[in-house]
Amino acid sequence: MTLTGHCLCKATTYSVDVDAPLLTGYDHCDDCQRQSGSTYSLVTVVPKDKLTVNGPLKKWEGKGSSGNSVWRWFCGDCGSPIAHDPDAAPEIIAIKAGTLDTEIKKNLKPDTEIWTVSKLPFCQETLAHPFKHMPE
Template sequence: MTIKGYCLCGQVTYVIEAEHQGAGICHCDSCRRGSGSAYSLVIEVPTKALTISGPYKEFVVTGASGKPSHRIFCPNCGSQIANQAEAYPDITWIKAGTLDYEVQKTLKPDSEVFTSLRLPYIQDRAPIQRE
């Protein structure tokens, strides 16, 4: 399967030559601030199956593991594209809002992480909950 997506201005595009491994909701402070929203919806994909095209930048933060986490974004429009955590080099998390609409509308989050940081007004719940 081929999954495609792009940033708001279209300068950064990507292709994933694999099925995604699930969709998840992240409630960590870094994802909330980076997305400008109450949480971040992502899909998990194999890093080796992902090709990102166009000029992009990375902002490095310290992940929950204590290791660096690379947040990939468009330098023109600011859209976040992906997160690559050095603690999990074989996995990349793609920001679901950048996926083609036909893929977005089929997503069903199957897990949530950092649920202890979930904002009290968030009603969404996924089957798997992790602190």
């Protein structure tokens, strides 16, 4: 299975050559809330070496709770968030699942919640695998 997606203006596209994502879940961290402009960010975590990106990609460096950098990837034209890339876990990358092609994202089955310590109190949905921070 190849995961494919694009930004809002379609200038930045990507593909991930994997059988399945490592996990799909809700990321409740404050930074993801701010980047998404919503209560959480739906992410699909994949091996970074399987990701290919084409188009005007920009990156912004923030700091994670580990003190290491977390790189926020976004389209250089429309600003759509594409992924976040934590230096603390260099082998993985979290694709912003809302940017996946429509038929792919319709079939996602979120199974994990991370950073529930930052979960907003009115978000009642809880999945089978909640983690207060990043899973170990």
